[in-house]
Amino acid sequence: MKFTDLDQSLGKHIDTMTDLTIQLKNMGAKIADAHAIGILLQCIEEPAMLRCVAAIRASVKNETTWKDVTKKLLVEYNALRGQIEIHKEIATAASAIYPKKRCDICRRTNHSTPNSFQNPDNPNNKLGQNRSTSTNDVSKIPKF
Ligand SMILES: [Zn+2]
Numbered sequence: 683m684k685f686t687d688l689d690q691s692l693g694k695h696i697d698t699m700t701d702l703t704i705q706l707k708n709m710g711a712k713i714a715d716a717h718a719i720g721i722l723l724q725c726i727e728e729p730a731m732l733r734c735v736a737a738i739r740a741s742v743k744n745e746t747t748w749k750d751v752t753k754k755l756l757v758e759y760n761a762l763r764g765q766i767e768i769h770k771e772i773a774t775a776a777s778a779i780y781p782k783k784r785c786d787i788c789r790r791t792n793h794s795t796p797n798s799f800q801n802p803d804n805p806n807n808k809l810g811q812n813r814s815t816s817t818n819d820v821s822k823i824p825k826f
Contacts, residue, residue: 686727688766692759696752699725703748716742719751726755734758 683702685695703718719742723735738754783794787801795801799808 684725684727685731688728688730688759688762690728692756695725696722696755700748700752715748716744716746718748719746722748722751722755730762731755731758 683695683698685692699718699722703713706713720739723739726732726735734755738751742751782791784791785793785798785800786795787798790798796804797806798804799806801807802809
């Protein structure tokens with residue numbers, strides 16, 4: 683049982699690990715809470731959770747319970763999930779406000795069709811232009 687991805691439900695993972703521990707105890711295995719907590723923390727491989735896991739591991743004392751640890755993990759998990767949701771919402775809102783323009787002529791997304799250098803209707807088009815297009819081009823300097 684590994685927890686490797688924030689898309690997995692940490693709640694479900696913890697439930698499974700809790701059930702496993704209870705089953706083992708019911709079978710007569712002597713598992714100290716600290717040992718069970720160690721196994722639980724060992725199973726979390728999601729990179730974003732590792733800092734929290736390390737902090738918990740460093741703070742585990744004899745009186746630390748399974749419930750204490752799972753609560754901390756879930757708080758961290760929910761915070762991380764919340765950040766992901768916020769990022770998604772911002773991205774969605776941004777793409778609604780600034781829809782990605784795409785040039786109908788050259789299919790690039792960094793300019794719109796009227797501004798395309800390949801558009802014959804654009805006064806600045808570069809069609810049939812063989813001269814240098816560098817900014818040093820004297821003909822581009824406005825005359826006063
Ligand atoms: Zn274009």
